[in-house]
Amino acid sequence: MATTDLSTQHNDPSFASLWEELTWRGLVQVSTDPEALREALDGEPITYYCGFDPTASSLHLGHLVQLLLLRRLQLAGHHPIGLVGGSTGLIGDPRQTSERVLNSRETVAQWVDLLREQVQRFLSFDGENPARMVNNLDWTSRLSAIDFLRDIGKNFRVGTMIKKEIVAKRLNSEEGISYTEFSYQILQGLDYLNLYREYGCTLQTGGSDQWGNLTSGTDLVRKTEGAAVHAIGTPLITNSDGTKFGKSEGNAIWLNPELTSPYVFYQFWLNTADADVVDRLKVFTFRTREEIAELERLTREQPHRREAQRVLAADVNTLVHGAESTWQAADASAAVFGKGSFADLDEATLAAVADALPGVTVDRASEYTVVDLLVATGLCDSKSAARRTLKEGGVSVNDSKLSGEDTVVGPEARLHGRFTLLRRGKKNLAAVTFTR
Template sequence: MRNNDGVTHVIDDLQWRDLIALSTDLDALRAELARGPMTLYCGFDPTAPSLHFGHLTQILTVRRLQLAGNRPLGLVGGATGLIGDPRETSERQLHPRETVAAWVERIRAQVEPLLDFTGEYAARMVNNLDWTAELSALDFLRDIGKHFRVNKMIAKDAVSARLNSDAGISYTEFSYQILQGLDYLELFRRYGCRLQTGGSDQWGNLTAGTDLIHRMEGESVHLLATPLVVDANGQKIGKSTGGGNVWLDPEMTSPYAFYQYLINIEDASVGMFLRRFTFLDREEIMALEKETAERPSARAAQRRLAEEVTRLVHGETETRQAIDASQALFGRGDLSSLNAGTLRAALSEAGLGQVPALGTVAELFRTSGLSSSLGDARRTIAEGGAYINNQRVADGDAVVERSELLHGRWLVLRRGKRTVAGLELAAE
């Protein structure tokens, strides 16, 4: 059911969660939200086979607006994905049409579970290829292009950066903002859409739509841009310590690795992550922030963050497996209860090597890198600090049997309480 207080105060909640960086007229938007259900949209371009963690900012902002009694449109850009928005550095690679079409379906499947497609405020997925595929070049230039002024287009940050670089910018990428403007116009005409959300780094593209609607329809519509989310070092979220994206696709970033990324968020950022990426209420978030300040070693905020967001993206079963794996790897759970995929993902994060054959305990500890030499391994074993599959080992010369392999493939080696490595028996 629609809650009038929720609609009136959703802007306050977004502000408290620091999710509003830029807007067209926040007071006007607040007033229109209070008058009745608003249709809004956010677009996602299939420029890769998966969305990454940073995209959750937009999806969850749309969800918050839907929960407040508004109707969201999730746009996957089958047309704009063929071009890609301009980057400040270089031209994007153009992917084959069949590839982009396949990515459209993959991204649609990632967005849909995070929105509600039932009831009075049901979401709808749309594809901008539906209104651009049959549009001729002449009609595009005559009906849409004539409403754009080149002097304004080249002033946009990404465009101006490229114009002043050796790389320059192609007409293809230069035209991206016209296509995005056309999206807002079409959604305004088809569904009465009056709000677009996006990242603050997309502001130039976002305003293309409001300007076009004003010129062609004489209407003033709304924009709301979220800030970029960066960690304490100023690095954009979604980047792992290895420099790659943290993807929403479980085949590209396992649920375990996703969970670990979140549980390792630094104390200085965890409050911000809780506000922007969970639906916990203010009181609980503030209590977790207080606990982080008073007992940082407990990492209660990080554990709650990792559990909440992993459950949103990957569901209850994968979240429980990730939690169980995180505990079992360090001796606080049953390794044999983990499924093969979760165990392999956990060991890959910890450090996974291969061995052509099984050998003695000491040899395996040296091979895994947990010990620098056979002598070092034997000292660790003698001191009671060596474990295989969470069982303390006492004889460095004992030969590990195939029956000890988890899922017939892996061993979990641990030195002390917190240093873990995995070994996989190579296929014969």
């Protein structure tokens, strides 16, 4: 993942307060005392944190909301702490449906390192308010079971714990909930207490579906320290049709480019519906209110230009993967729509394009005519149909028009020695990948 260019990001000076900007961007679904929070955020710098559990080897789009919120608060002068849950990742917070499968200690430790690297790319560790990275295994591993129960567990009431939304759902399900997952909220509360004691941390952010866990921390600090601390729950991002944001047939959009290529990542944002694009610009970019208003106008008056989608895709892809990856992804997108050249793409981007398109993998040692490949890729349903299409001038190979039905697709037509792109008409595109 490319390093984020933090110097290009800024908060919008048109807002009277940071709290006003956060609410305008739709980043506050639920919170502790709003007036006290407004005063805290607009006053002297505070220390705040967000936690990320290593339940996979990469963060995904749902986490990006929190990463960018961490960055916005730091830009306003506050002191961020990025927490990766080496201990909570061994437990796993309760899911809506069923018990989590526990990962090995070795796997969790590897994922902690990977997630730490991802989180810290969105923060600055220099200047007057440098960020900190912490791992909650550092303090929980020192606790004995007796100390945990006596010093921490005694501050939690079972009646309150079972009223937490996800816990209540699981208790009423056939699966039920184990004591392991039931105790997760205590561990998260302990994180807040430790960070309050160690660094004076007074704000935690997280998704609104984590609200029960967030308030476990605020309650624990209040009971043990007599202090009022804060929490912000951001809304779960959904599309205008009600579908869960960031999911496509159950597949997450990962921030790790090896799991979701920059090209696929860029295309995801480029395909944002008109009804959703303004909200996405508010949450996922650092564009000002004035800039977003202009993009909203263009979307309303000239939707065919899809200017807002292009800005969204470029901004978010640059934040996550860097400017160079964004240029390649944009060039690839243009080539797919017949407005650019596949020959200009680097091998990794072209591989991602080929993977995203319908196509076929063939033996590089064999010889194939264009007719063979038109049928193999499914662009034509028979050799006779392929020959007819060729005679009509409706076929191109790597952007070059062809007419001869016996034309052999030789090594010179294999981009990076591996890929040939076939197009039938303007919109039907397929990829041929030759084995190495």
